[in-house]
Amino acid sequence: MEEKYQSIFDIVGPVMVGPSSSHTAGAAKLGKKAGQLLKNRPQKIKIDYYESFAKTHVGHGTDLAIVGGILGMDADNPALANSLEIIKAQAISLQINELSEPSPIGHPNTAAITLSDGKNKIFLCGCSIGGGKIEVKQIELDGYNIELPGSLPVILFKCSPRSLVKILEKLSDMGSIVTAQNFCYFAERENLYALNLKEMPVNDLERKIQKYCDNLICL
Amino acid sequence: MYQSIAEIVQTAQQRGVTIAKLMLEQESTYSGKMAEEIIKQMSEQLTAMSLAVSKGLTGNGVASNPFLTQHQAAKLAKYHQRGKTLSGDIVLTAMENAIATNEVDAAMGVVCAAPTAGSSGTLPGVLFALEKKLNLSRRNEIDFLLCASGFGLIVANHATIAGATGGCQAEVGSASAMAAAAAVEVSGGTPQQSAEAFAFSLSNLLGLVCDPVAGLVEVPCVDRNVVGAVNALAAADMALAGLTNTIPADEVIMAMKDVGERMPRELRETGLGGLAATPTGNQIKFNIFGTEA
Numbered sequence: 001m002e003e004k005y006q007s008i009f010d011i012v013g014p015v016m017v018g019p020s021s022s023h024t025a026g027a028a029k030l031g032k033k034a035g036q037l038l039k040n041r042p043q044k045i046k047i048d049y050y051e052s053f054a055k056t057h058v059g060h061g062t063d064l065a066i067v068g069g070i071l072g073m074d075a076d077n078p079a080l081a082n083s084l085e086i087i088k089a090q091a092i093s094l095q096i097n098e099l100s101e102p103s104p105i106g107h108p109n110t111a112a113i114t115l116s117d118g119k120n121k122i123f124l125c126g127c128s129i130g131g132g133k134i135e136v137k138q139i140e141l142d143g144y145n146i147e148l149p150g151s152l153p154v155i156l157f158k159c160s161p162r163s164l165v166k167i168l169e170k171l172s173d174m175g176s177i178v179t180a181q182n183f184c185y186f187a188e189r190e191n192l193y194a195l196n197l198k199e200m201p202v203n204d205l206e207r208k209i210q211k212y213c214d215n216l217i218c219l
Numbered sequence: 220m221y222q223s224i225a226e227i228v229q230t231a232q233q234r235g236v237t238i239a240k241l242m243l244e245q246e247s248t249y250s251g252k253m254a255e256e257i258i259k260q261m262s263e264q265l266t267a268m269s270l271a272v273s274k275g276l277t278g279n280g281v282a283s284n285p286f287l288t289q290h291q292a293a294k295l296a297k298y299h300q301r302g303k304t305l306s307g308d309i310v311l312t313a314m315e316n317a318i319a320t321n322e323v324d325a326a327m328g329v330v331c332a333a334p335t336a337g338s339s340g341t342l343p344g345v346l347f348a349l350e351k352k353l354n355l356s357r358r359n360e361i362d363f364l365l366c367a368s369g370f371g372l373i374v375a376n377h378a379t380i381a382g383a384t385g386g387c388q389a390e391v392g393s394a395s396a397m398a399a400a401a402a403v404e405v406s407g408g409t410p411q412q413s414a415e416a417f418a419f420s421l422s423n424l425l426g427l428v429c430d431p432v433a434g435l436v437e438v439p440c441v442d443r444n445v446v447g448a449v450n451a452l453a454a455a456d457m458a459l460a461g462l463t464n465t466i467p468a469d470e471v472i473m474a475m476k477d478v479g480e481r482m483p484r485e486l487r488e489t490g491l492g493g494l495a496a497t498p499t500g501n502q503i504k505f506n507i508f509g510t511e512a
Contacts, residue, residue, distance in 0.1 A: 004375070004376060005376050007249060008261075008365065009260065009261075009368075011333070011334045011368040011371035011380075011397075012261065012264050012332075012334070012367065012368045012371070013264055013333075015263065015329060015330070015332075016329065017328070018323065018325060018326065018327050018330050018336050018436065019327060019336060019337070019435070019436035020336050020337055021332040021335040021336040021337070022335065023436075024336065025332065051484075051489070052489050055434060055489045055490050056431070056435075056489065056490050057434075058508055059431070059433050059436070059508075060434065064327075078327075078329060081327045108383040108487065108488070109381070128381075129381060129384075130334075130335060130375070130379060130383075130389075131334045131380050131381070132335075132336075
């Protein structure tokens, strides 16, 4: 079976700001991934909550955590508690919706995050599966949707099918194991690819594959 | 990666090594890190646990923002110091540590999830209570966490550790069972006795619902960690005394998963049932957020 929890530090850990590993630490991680997709600091943040997240986000500090994550904070950063004040001071707008329909990705702790910086817009839908672990199931970049199996890490990039072969070779050279491969048609002779990896390669992934692709994002 | 508690116990017995050592090896294989590096990282988790306990017990302790839980750990410690307690020293220390950790968690302080933040008081509750009694070195304490995490991985991968999926039995229940198994190992018990303690502990908490008042990780979460810690100590003593379970540990995990799947969503971290839906629970929610459960 493919285990969702591989490391002992998924169990004893993370070291994190309370109160909830799924609703605070996991939420901060979801926010951080969304922030990485946009790259620039957002002007607008929209968060749609489903199921358990919709019912309990206020009490668990989920808003503070997701927004802190979007601003680049990690789950153990005590400044998470001040994230709403920070975006207020920077005039970043925040819209929060508690949706009553079931989660589109079938998990009680689901958040769908939409960010825009005025020019670009991104969307990320993911869930917090317990103990601070998250899954990312849907991403929208530049108006293109990509469905994902959920597990992280994922690397996203745009390139031609020919360049993909080069990238897969490079990953293989680095000892990386690709566990899933998804793509969507992006433009003429170019696709948006998402590769799920068993773990993030430690050595200069970006430097080694950047020349074969555009907009490399490592989630 | 070990697929069952039976496999862990069998391997540890055959090789004559501790479960902590098996977990160190497994993590090293998974992450490619040397044992020393893993021990160092676990030592950081241990430090975070110890800091949270101190923070919750220093002076009057801490208070959460909505003031649902405040200063209870410090109050219990004062009662303990007066010396006229019903339970013994170890049990009271475990209770104080567990409450202290979860009060810090509720106050948005830094804790180490084990396996979750809502259940973060149970492991340190037990561990630091045993520290003096068993004269544990720092390395012994790291082994306690390594052993506990091995049992936790089996639960997380074969059932769940999320209250929203399986109720509090998945969080405090799992934490309590992990703590019981690790308490047996640091006390010199056999791997099989660790598995017995795990099974006692989790069996005793099957069906425990997740019903946080106002959706906050405060009531009853803070006090449920007391139950988790005390239950772990009892289960460890039972196993060390040679008592055995009828249902093996791996099957208890299956039962926990089954109970979790049958649990209505109102009782799985939605704040819609149980204590959260009582008149007082609803009133508290209304006072804080202006809406009823």
